[in-house]
Amino acid sequence: MEAGYDILNVDAGTYDSWYWNHPPMYFEKGMYREFGKILKKEVDVPIILAGRMDDPDMAVEALGTCCDIIGLGRPLLADSELPMKIQAGKLDEIRPCISCQQGCLARLSQGLPLSCAVNPSCGREEETKLTPALCKKxxxxxxxxxxxxxxxxxxxxxxxxxxxxxxxxxxxxxxxxxxxxxxxxxxxxxxxxxxxxxxxxxxxxxxxxxxxxxxxxxxxxxxxxxxxxxxxIKLDFGNKNHIYAAEELLLCPENAGKDVVVIGGGLVGCETGLWLKRMGKNVTIVEATPQILGGGADMCFANYDMLKDLLAFENIPVLCSTKVTAVDDNSVTVQSEKGEDKINADTVMLAVGYxxxxxxxxxxxxxxxxxxxxxxxxxxxxxxxxxxxxxxxxxxx
Ligand SMILES: Cc1cc2nc3c(=O)[nH]c(=O)nc-3n(C[C@H](O)[C@H](O)[C@H](O)COP(=O)(O)OP(=O)(O)OC[C@H]3O[C@@H](n4cnc5c(N)ncnc54)[C@H](O)[C@@H]3O)c2cc1C
Ligand SMILES: Cc1cc2nc3c(=O)[nH]c(=O)nc-3n(C[C@H](O)[C@H](O)[C@H](O)COP(=O)(O)O)c2cc1C
The missing domain is CATH 3.40.50.720 (NAD(P)-binding Rossmann-like Domain)
Incomplete structure (x- = not known):
């Protein structure tokens, strides 16, 4: 954030007030628009603005106030025909970029050719061109x-x-x-x-x-x-009817009480914990290994850093190297190097894998x-x- 102030040479207070009034999403759409707005007042050259600008209405609104030209990176990897489809009004035809960065940035960081999670032929279009089946089945x-x-x-x-x-x-x-x-x-x-x-x-x-x-x-x-x-995967804590799989809370949020303990700090546990917290629940994430999200081993580093930061931003307690040893009606018992402890819980969410x-x-x-x-x-x-x-x-x- 410090570097951001230097680059933009703007008053730190301006950025801070915007930032704190806009608790970040997980890479929200058009996330650099505020920077564009600030820049627009300072420079008189055209500004090209990228950063999840693939919502056409939002992009049109940004033109003139935040930028002069829309830049698209990942959305064109997902669908190289995006601009033509917008022009033709065929919005439902656009294959959306899901910002997972699994096929683009994550592959680059592994030394693999750039591609796209939702568009497997990206970057190898000729090699993977679909051909009519010789034998129709x-x-x-x-x-x-x-x-x-x-x-x-x-x-x-x-x-x-x-x-x-x-x-x-x-x-x-x-x-x-x-x-x-x-x-x-x-x-x-x-x-x-x-x-x-x-x-x-x-x-x-x-x-x-x-x-x-x-x-x-x-x-x-x-x-x-x-x-x-x-x-x-289910863990057996006895026949407790307030233990749910993540899907059972996501599809039926009324299953969640006020105090939710999430067992498992992988992607499913962390994202669902974040969502529950933003719904006003008290959430604690308990992870048996020393690091949540597997230390980022199977995620793009940018998403890993962002999700970890968001959990901290929302003040969600994350207990690593800690195991849940018992579930009772109103609490769970956890065990770590520090000893045994109890956490209030009227709802337990299991996210220990599939x-x-x-x-x-x-x-x-x-x-x-x-x-x-x-x-x-x-x-x-x-x-x-x-x-x-x-x-x-x-x-x-
Ligand atoms: C809560 C949650 C969040 C996730 N978030 C992400 C994420 O952010 N990014 C990411 O990359 N991955 C994520 N994943 C993982 C991702 O969703 C899966 O890897 C992906 O959905 C696998 O797709 P699939 O089609 O193989 O299986 P599924 O999506 O499980 O689909 C299988 C389908 O088969 C049907 N089916 C099963 N048996 C039969 C049968 N006998 N007859 C007919 N139909 C049957 C099921 O009803 C189901 O619809 C998440 C998973 C979960 C649970
Ligand atoms: C695979 C990949 C490589 C990138 N490489 C660079 C880079 O070398 N330098 C840079 O300034 N930005 C780089 N970016 C950031 C993009 O220029 C752009 O700001 C970012 O992807 C946000 O726009 P988008 O949401 O349209 O993708 C890269 C992005 C991706 C996905």
């Missing part, structure tokens, strides 16, 4: 999360005859609960983008349809793509059809790996 896709939807989209684009079965009443899988917090709005847009794309393709989608081995065997499918996702839901894939192997397992049911990971997995299988099928 009946493809049955089981699971309507992002992996299933990406597989359906790419298979249909290549001319396969696709049926997608989803056991719940909704498409989107774990991204539905995951996108409930306001700072995950682009994940919601991503689900909507997939629904729009699937709606334009000749894909048979059946919701409320749980598939089993028989469903797959009796179908006329030549190939079955299993995309059945994951199940949350296991692949691969039972159906295991049952189907060897059934005489081509079988693939993609996304979290193959390896529990993230949005990028679900989409990339699906893209790879579907473009080669």
């Amino acid at each position: 009946n493809v049955l896709i089981i699971g309507g999360g992002l992996a299933g939807m990406e597989a359906a989209r790419v298979c249909a684009l290549r001319g396969h005859k696709v049926t997608l079965l989803e056991k719940s009443a909704y498409l989107g899988g774990n991204v539905r609960p995951g996108s409930v917090p306001d700072f995950k709005e682009d994940d919601r847009h991503l689900i909507e983008w997939y629904k729009t794309q699937l709606g334009k393709l000749p894909i048979k989608i059946k919701l409320n349809c749980s598939a089993d081995r028989e469903t797959a065997e009796r179908s006329n499918a030549d190939a079955v793509i299993v995309a059945t996702g994951s199940n949350p 296991r692949p839901n691969a039972a159906l894939y295991d049952e189907l192997r060897g059934c005489g059809k081509e079988i693939y397992n993609i996304g979290d049911s193959r390896h529990v990971h993230n949005i990028m790996s679900a989409i990339w997995d699906a893209f790879q299988v579907a473009r080669e099928l």
Whole structure:
């Protein structure tokens, strides 16, 4: 922040009052607009402003007051046709950047070529160009999360005859609960983008349809793509009905009381804890290992730093190297090097990871059809790996 004052050479007070009146989102849209506004008063050269400027209404409003030209970085990696789509009024056609930075910055920092989590062909467009399938197949896709939807989209684009079965009443899988917090709005847009794309393709989608081995065997499918996702890991603290998985609070916030202890300081625990705190709950995050978010090992460093800072900004106590040893009706008992302690809790949220839901894939192997397992049911990971997995299988099928 100090450096910011130097660069802008503006009164620190101006920036401070704006900053504290705008508690930061998790990389909010148009986050540099205030800097642009300050700069605009100081310089008489055109200002190009970037920083999540992919909301067209917000961008238009910023022109003239905060900047003269809109710069787009990551949104063009997600969808290089974004400007043309805005010009044509086809806003629902824009594949949204979700600011995860998993495919762009994180890959660069690992020495890998730049790409995009939601657009696997970014940076290798020629190599991954979709070609019509030589042999058109009946493809049955089981699971309507992002992996299933990406597989359906790419298979249909290549001319396969696709049926997608989803056991719940909704498409989107774990991204539905995951996108409930306001700072995950682009994940919601991503689900909507997939629904729009699937709606334009000749894909048979059946919701409320749980598939089993028989469903797959009796179908006329030549190939079955299993995309059945994951199940949350449960810890046994006895039969306590105030212990919830993150999804059960995200999709049903009224389940949360006033004092919430989050067990597990991974991405799901930290983001959901932040969301609960902003809803006015008293939140404590308890993490068994020495660092939350795995020390940033599996996240882009920028998102890791930001999320850690936001937890501190919201004064959320984070107890690392600490284990929950018991859950009672109104408290949890924790154990650390410092000894045993009790924390008030009328609600406990479990966020200790997910296991692949691969039972159906295991049952189907060897059934005489081509079988693939993609996304979290193959390896529990993230949005990028679900989409990339699906893209790879579907473009080669
Ligand atoms: C709360 C939360 C927040 C998250 N936040 C992020 C994040 O910020 N960034 C990120 O990269 N990742 C995040 N993740 C992880 C990410 O959501 C998953 O990696 C991704 O959704 C995996 O996609 P998938 O399609 O493989 O599985 P899922 O999304 O789990 O979808 C599987 C689908 O299969 C359906 N299904 C299961 N069995 C059957 C059956 N027998 N028949 C028919 N349908 C079936 C399920 O109902 C579900 O809709 C989050 C996860 C959670 C839970
Ligand atoms: C993969 C990647 C590489 C970047 N490299 C640089 C850089 O070398 N120098 C720089 O000033 N900004 C860099 N940036 C920041 C961008 O210029 C831009 O300010 C930022 O991405 C915000 O805009 P956006 O939301 O449109 O992506 C980079 C951003 C990304 C995603």
